[in-house]
Amino acid sequence: MTKYFFEFLATFSFVFVTAGADLFAAPFIGYLGIAICFGMMFGFLKYVFPESHICPTFTLTELFSDYKSAKKNAIFLILQTSAAFLAVYLLTFILAGKQGYVAGTLFNSIVPLRYSIEAVFVAETILNILMALFFLIKREASAFSWGLFFTAVQLVILPITQGSLNAARSTAIFFSSKSDATYCPCIFWASAIAAGFTIGSLCYLSKKLKKQVK
Numbered sequence: 001m002t003k004y005f006f007e008f009l010a011t012f013s014f015v016f017v018t019a020g021a022d023l024f025a026a027p028f029i030g031y032l033g034i035a036i037c038f039g040m041m042f043g044f045l046k047y048v049f050p051e052s053h054i055c056p057t058f059t060l061t062e063l064f065s066d067y068k069s070a071k072k073n074a075i076f077l078i079l080q081t082s083a084a085f086l087a088v089y090l091l092t093f094i095l096a097g098k099q100g101y102v103a104g105t106l107f108n109s110i111v112p113l114r115y116s117i118e119a120v121f122v123a124e125t126i127l128n129i130l131m132a133l134f135f136l137i138k139r140e141a142s143a144f145s146w147g148l149f150f151t152a153v154q155l156v157i158l159p160i161t162q163g164s165l166n167a168a169r170s171t172a173i174f175f176s177s178k179s180d181a182t183y184c185p186c187i188f189w190a191s192a193i194a195a196g197f198t199i200g201s202l203c204y205l206s207k208k209l210k211k212q213v214k
Helices: 002-048 056-065 067-095 117-138 143-161 167-175 183-213
Strands: none
Touching (some): 002 167, 117 183
16 A cells, blocks of 8 residues: 555655646746756655656556556556646645636646647657656666656657646646647547557567567
8 A cells, every 4th residue: 555655645746846847937947947847856756756656658668568567557547647636736726826817727838839749749659668668677777867867858848748748747737727629638648558558568578578488
């Protein structure tokens, strides 16, 4: 049960801080500041909760690479999504106390207005694949390494999707905002699933081939 609580807590902390920075501090710190916030927070959480995934891409990758862990990873996905919704709900509550706030306008910038659906999907999928590879090859990497990596990938994705690469976070943000772009949650989950399936399945097949050779 402890690992499930840690997964919920780590995901909640990540979404609350990164989405909060995007919401409250973006005009002052810009893309670089937000990317650093992503990296610092993820690195810190990997140091405190080394077994937590925080990101659905990692959970899906582990699921497809080791089907024996299906139950644990299914619960992780539910906890990640629940934690993201709670974090965004609390941010909405805080923002509602600001003078001039219009209900339902939270994070409207998450919609990739300047890029086509295809461009968003390709960008998200390539970076999700890199994340999945890093997770399987070196998941025990230092918190500092994870922090640098997350900062780097966010510098690429922020101008395109306003910072995604976490389908649970993007889904919670989407449903807190007024938007006609109903494809948003679907495209982020599709990208995470595509990356997790591709890398996870390759890892699974590699393990089976090694057993057959032996």
